[in-house]
Amino acid sequence: xxxYALIFAFSCFGLGxxxxxxxxxxxxxxxxxxxxxxxxxxxxxxxxxxYGISSHxxxxxEAALLFAxxxxxxxxxxxxxILRGDIIE
Amino acid sequence: xEQIAEIVISLLLxxxxxxxxxxxxxxxxxxxxxxxxxxxxxxxxLGVGGVLIASMLYFWIFRDTLSWHELLITMFLLxxxxxxxxxxxxxxxxxxxxxxxxxxxxxxxIWATFEDEAExxxxxxxxxxxxxxxxxxxx
Amino acid sequence: xxxxLFPHPYLTLLLIITWMLLVNHLKLGSLxxxxxxxxxxxxxxxxxxxxxxxxxxxxxxxxxxxxxxxDIVKSNFIVAGIxxxxxxxxxxxxxxxxxxxLRTPEAITVLAGTITMTPGTVTADMSGDGxxxxxxxxxxxxxxxxxxxxxxxxxxxxxxxxx
Numbered sequence: 001x002x003x004y005a006l007i008f009a010f011s012c013f014g015l016g017x018x019x020x021x022x023x024x025x026x027x028x029x030x031x032x033x034x035x036x037x038x039x040x041x042x043x044x045x046x047x048x049x050x051y052g053i054s055s056h057x058x059x060x061x062e063a064a065l066l067f068a069x070x071x072x073x074x075x076x077x078x079x080x081x082i083l084r085g086d087i088i089e
Numbered sequence: 090x091e092q093i094a095e096i097v098i099s100l101l102l103x104x105x106x107x108x109x110x111x112x113x114x115x116x117x118x119x120x121x122x123x124x125x126x127x128x129x130x131x132x133x134x135l136g137v138g139g140v141l142i143a144s145m146l147y148f149w150i151f152r153d154t155l156s157w158h159e160l161l162i163t164m165f166l167l168x169x170x171x172x173x174x175x176x177x178x179x180x181x182x183x184x185x186x187x188x189x190x191x192x193x194x195x196x197x198x199i200w201a202t203f204e205d206e207a208e209x210x211x212x213x214x215x216x217x218x219x220x221x222x223x224x225x226x227x228x
Numbered sequence: 229x230x231x232x233l234f235p236h237p238y239l240t241l242l243l244i245i246t247w248m249l250l251v252n253h254l255k256l257g258s259l260x261x262x263x264x265x266x267x268x269x270x271x272x273x274x275x276x277x278x279x280x281x282x283x284x285x286x287x288x289x290x291x292x293x294x295x296x297x298x299d300i301v302k303s304n305f306i307v308a309g310i311x312x313x314x315x316x317x318x319x320x321x322x323x324x325x326x327x328x329x330l331r332t333p334e335a336i337t338v339l340a341g342t343i344t345m346t347p348g349t350v351t352a353d354m355s356g357d358g359x360x361x362x363x364x365x366x367x368x369x370x371x372x373x374x375x376x377x378x379x380x381x382x383x384x385x386x387x388x389x390x391x
Binding site: 107108111114115118119120121123124126127128130131134135156157158160161167168170171172174175178179181182190191192193195196197198199200201202 | 300307308316327341348357362366
């Protein structure tokens, strides 16, 4: 049963990634692209953890943790750049 | 026992998948940028949170290893989601916002984003004692 | 002396717990290293955070966290329902000003984060003097009730914890 639930969750987050990709290409402004990238990072974290469950391995949590941190820092850096025109003043 | 655990984990995974998909779908469907900000910050957080809790239960019950990393990732996401949302909202206000569309602050100052544009950035929230107000000239 | 060594005792505690969760098993060696890290990092970062936050009522934090977690789950269902079933034309977005009674930066940060995570509201900005928050509502037919709920449900509790 977990197997089928895993496949369902994989397809949901994969479809979500495609939606985000569409939003990155077709967006009214740069802020929407940053938002789509941020959502993309969250979806990828979910996919990594799901892959960890399906391959019975705990290695992917470190990857997910690193991804969460770089995703947060990059979103903040993008926004800081839009706000101030500079990342570290 | 294992039967129940299997059902719970499957339900968590399915619910997480649905919430994650709704979060990304909201990014496409909602009409303006500020509305679009709502969908990912909320729906996706519970989506990833469900996956992480399911993973924790799975490794605990079926693999006999209690892993705390999921809890760390969940906490990290819950703590950073508001900060990124706030940053994106501020960036949107700075780039496309119009001060006239927003409601009044009901204080003497305007909203901080627009105040920054008017003058050089001052640290607003420090707990130093405020300077005494200059004495008012008598008429 | 103690004040110099531990500028932020709660931050020290948080760093120790985080490090122990990160190494994922309980050993004396990693605990010692966690204590060393938990002592050094607050001292290094102290210049960027000079004041020690006041916590009047640390036990009340647990009740607050439980309420916020319940609201996060509830808000997920509400926002998902709005995204899926509400047509674009019926969506009534609104900007709301929430005047603040809280004064310490830490308490306002917690309040802003809570508002962002709960039903259909996102904190967008703060007034220049830190006395009001700007909030965007996804669907608010009655903006005044949203503001009153924020003030009574979250701000009153935070007042009891922080001030």
